Amino acid sequence: MSVSGGLDWLLLNSFGNCQLLRQLADCPDAWDAKLDARIPITTFEQLKSAAGQLGVSVSVYIRKLLYHFYETKRLRYVQSDGHYTLAGRHE
16 A cells, blocks of 8 residues: 555544544654655545644644554554444553
């Protein structure tokens, strides 16, 4: 899967439960790398809407999602009714 495809999948499957991101902090450190990925306009429109609901920019939404999925592991995806959705990881 390409970077763009992977990011699109992560985003699309986060929108149904994006409120989980509200309670999570942004990255404490600036990352020393940039992510250049193209996502479909339909995904971007949904991303703008979800970020607006949370009161954050699209960059912060993506950064929080990636940070807490890959770094802190506080987020995961679970399968429910034939599709995946964002879920919190309880320690």
